[in-house]
Structures are given as structure tokens and as C-alpha cells.
Amino acid sequence: MNVKNSRISSVSVKTIVVSICLLFLFNIGYSQNSDSVFLAKNAFYLDLASEGAYYSLNYDRIFHQGDKLNYSCRIGFSIFNEIVALPFGINLLTGKENHHIEFSITFMPYIEEFKSFLSKNDLSDKYLYILTGIGYRYQKPEGGFYLKTAFLPMLILDPASSDFWKMDPEFKVGLSIGAGWSF
Numbered sequence: 636m637n638v639k640n641s642r643i644s645s646v647s648v649k650t651i652v653v654s655i656c657l658l659f660l661f662n663i664g665y666s667q668n669s670d671s672v673f674l675a676k677n678a679f680y681l682d683l684a685s686e687g688a689y690y691s692l693n694y695d696r697i698f699h700q701g702d703k704l705n706y707s708c709r710i711g712f713s714i715f716n717e718i719v720a721l722p723f724g725i726n727l728l729t730g731k732e733n734h735h736i737e738f739s740i741t742f743m744p745y746i747e748e749f750k751s752f753l754s755k756n757d758l759s760d761k762y763l764y765i766l767t768g769i770g771y772r773y774q775k776p777e778g779g780f781y782l783k784t785a786f787l788p789m790l791i792l793d794p795a796s797s798d799f800w801k802m803d804p805e806f807k808v809g810l811s812i813g814a815g816w817s818f
Contacts, residue, residue: 673697673705675778680815686789686807687745687764688713688720693813695726704729709741720745724766733775737783739768763792766809774817781817786810 676697683690693711705728713720724741743764770785787809792802 673700673774673776675774675776675817678774678781678815678817680781680783680813682711682722682783682811682813684787684809684811686787686809687743687766687791688718688722689715691720691722693722693815697728705735709739717748718746720764722764722766726772728772730772733773735772735774737768737770737772737785739766739770739785741766741768761794763794765790765792768811770811778818779816781813781815783813784811 678693678695680693680695681690682693691711691713693709695707695709697705697707699706707726707728709722709724709726711720711722713722720743722741722743724739726737726739728735728737730736741764743766745762745764747760747762748758766787766789768785768787770783773780773782789807789809791805791807793805795801795803
């Protein structure tokens with residue numbers, strides 16, 4: 636690994652760690668009392684992003700409702716030309732009624748040339764995207780229209796074909812917007 640990649644790796648890892656720590660610290664400080672209980676805990680939505688998988692179809696489920704925080708998990712799927720991606724993550728929601736601040740961490744395996752992935756002559760290029768996010772979510776407790784948008788600092792890990800643990804990390808920033816239906 637050359638000096639430039641070492642510096643990028645060091646800065647990227649530090650940035651991701653600081654982002655995750657800030658995510659939880661802001662969450663504790665900003666949390667509001669939740670006056671409403673989510674009756675509609677499920678959502679299907681289309682997410683559009685500026686980096687990585689440009690779109691994904693997702694399912695989101697609120698699995699814990701607390702006095703100040705709600706937690707949800709998400710799993711998605713994207714296939715486009717020779718690319719397949721599978722985002723999955725955890726979200727923390729704060730706010731009242733329909734308006735929420737959302738903090739998230741998402742892991743997304745991303746494979747280019749996926750058709751050769753399991754073949755003897757594997758030509759696929761594999762990445763792991765680690766996305767942290769802070770954004771806004773509009774979701775009515777009783778269900779209906781669902782909207783979210785987020786700012787996404789991300790770490791992209793690109794392992795060498797011959798050695799999975801020899802990563803070439805890259806730091807990027809992206810945006811996403813999603814719309815769908817909660818029920």
C-alpha cells in the first residue's frame with residue numbers, strides 16, 4: 636500500500652468512526668418524546684442515490700418503539716445491467732407525528748459483472764459500501780405516503796480479487812431520496 640492509499644485509508648476510517656459516534660451522540664441529545672405510536676410499521680419504497688446503486692427497491696420495518704427513539708431495519712435489492720447490490724441497515728428515528736430525523740448505517744455488497752460471480756472464470760468485481768446517513772423521514776404513524784432523504788458519507792471497500800482482506804478504501808459523499816408507502 637503506498638503512502639497516498641495509507642493516508643486515504645487512515646482518514647476514511649477515522650471519518651467513518653467519528654460519523655458513527657456523532658450519530659449516536661446527536662441522537663441522545665436531540666431525541667424528542669414520541670407522542671404517537673406507529674401502527675404502520677412496514678414500508679416499501681424506491682430509493683434513488685447519487686453514488687453506488689443508483690436505485691434500490693426496499694422494505695423497512697420499525698422493530699422497536701421507545702419513548703424517545705424508534706428503530707427500524709431495512710433490506711433492499713438493486714439490479715441494473717451487470718450490477719447487483721443488496722443494501723441492508725439499521726435506522727434510528729426521532730421526532731413526533733409525521734416528521735422524523737433519521738440516522739442510519741447501511742452495509743451494501745455491490746457486485747459488477749455479477750453473471751460470472753459463481754462461475755469458474757469469475758470476472759466479477761466486488762465492493763462493500765458502508766454508508767452512514769443523516770436525513771429527514773416523513774412517515775405517518777397510521778400509514779400512507781412515505782418519503783425520506785439523506786446525506787450519506789460513505790466508505791467504499793474494494794478488495795483485491797486474490798486477497799479479500801487487502802482492501803483499497805475510498806471515501807465519498809452522496810445523497811439519496813426515497814418514496815413509497817407505509818402500512
